[in-house]
Amino acid sequence: MPRKVRLEEISILKEIAELLNEGTEMNAVLAEVLKKLLQLTGLKTGWIFLIDEEGVHQLAAFEALPPALTYDSNHRMCKGECWCVNRYRNKKLTNATNIIECKRIEEAIAAKAGDTLGLTHHATVPLRAGNERFGLLNVGSPNKTYFQQEELALLESVAFQIGTAVKRIMLNKREQETALVAERNRLARDLHDSVNQLLFSLSLTARAGTEMAEGAEIGQTFHYIQDLAQEALGEMRALIWQLKPQGLENGILCALKGYAEMLGLLIEIKVAGVASFPGKVEETLWRIGQEALANCKKHSQSSHVYLSLDRNSKSVTMVIKDHGCGFHYSQCNDIPSYGLKNMKARTEALDGKFQLTSAPGTGTEIKVYIPV
Known part of the structure; x- marks a missing residue:
């Protein structure tokens, strides 16, 4: 392999690693990594399915899908069954698999949904991090019906990096959500222990002032203050409920x-x-x-x-x-x-x-x- 080509590949691999190590927006990271992976391999088409614990898949990223698959806002990619997703759900897809005839493409051809641009098969690679699984990387090219072992090894290597990045981003999001809940709870406690108690005290004081007032005008003023305090107390309790719902x-x-x-x-x-x-x-x-x-x-x-x-x-x-x-x-x-x-x-x-x-x-x- 010429030295210049080798350096270009290393440079792209470095860019992929940096994206996966630093990115925080899941779909944006996956879309950019997929684009660079196709550039690295010379393949034309790719898509990434993220699959949750219940086996439900979502199309998280795609590049250069043929019209037959993008028809009706990618509906054929977002819904329905296919070989690779079913094998993944059954835990029978553990490594990069060479060539799969794409059921989604076959159905698109049968439905006359549009041009497939010569795409008939694809390689599929599970996204993993240790024993955890997160989805599938699928790649292909027009009229390509075979992948060399070196190609599969490269795809598997990148897929493992993607899986690790997906896990990192998910954990980071979970930590942020946990921190947000903790902050809401802290704020709810502070409001209850400080502002809520002050408003309650103000209401009691205004009530006492109403009862002790000698003039009608002063009594009305205290009564008005009490009403305002009660209204503010109700608003504060509603706010505390919003921050930390009871029940x-x-x-x-x-x-x-x-x-x-x-x-x-x-x-x-x-x-x-x-x-x-x-x-x-x-x-x-x-x-x-x-x-x-x-x-x-x-x-x-x-x-x-x-x-x-x-x-x-x-x-x-x-x-x-x-x-x-x-x-x-x-x-x-x-x-x-x-x-x-x-x-x-x-x-x-x-x-x-x-x-x-x-x-x-x-x-x-x-x-x-x-x-x-």
Whole structure:
């Protein structure tokens, strides 16, 4: 091999190692590493599946997929079964495997979904770090039906680095989430022990002042201060609930019911299916439910709220509805408040759908659909 070519390969390998060692954004890192790997090997097409503990795969990165596979927003890559994913789930795929006829491509050809650009086969390599597995690296080229052992060895080496990086990024994200929860808990304790107690003391003092005041005007002033203190105390308790929900350890329904009661709302709950969810989904439902119930309290002019949760094997749908005053809103318009926009953003961050329905005199309905 010419020295110049060898130096270029070493340089690319160094860039891949640096990306995997320093990157923090999972999909961005995987996309850039995949691009450089194809440049290094001279291959044309590649994609990376991340696969969770339940065997559900997601298309985390891809490069130069043929139109037959990118048709309908990569739907064929994101859904359905294939040989490599099934073998991975069954723990029968442990090393770089030479050539696999791609079932997704065969189905695309049968469905006349578009041009395959000559891609018929691919090599597949599991992403591992020690005994832990994280997904698959697949690479191929038009009309290529065989990989040399040296090629497979190189792919396996890079795949191991990718697996190690995926583990590092996941651990780092978990540490950040743990630190965030700890900080929320600390702040909730501080607010309860300091500001909450001060507001309670202020309320008692104002009440005593009302009873001791000699003049009606002074008594009214103390009464006004007491009302303000009580209102602030209610707001503070709601804030502490948001930071550290009581009852979430017993499930989302218990937490939302307790929060609604703390706000003074009468809540009717209906459940279909099993009310247990992955951690991220449960936290998202909690935060959206929190915001929706707080909006009911502040704006609906009604104390009655309806909550439903419908969980099946593929998704969860949560509906929160009041029969209050409502407001003018059309699906064609922008969502009118920061809180509602935040609900929508949280839903879409989990590939879900958010729907807002409201009109004067008919109340407001929040509907959230999240795949699980």
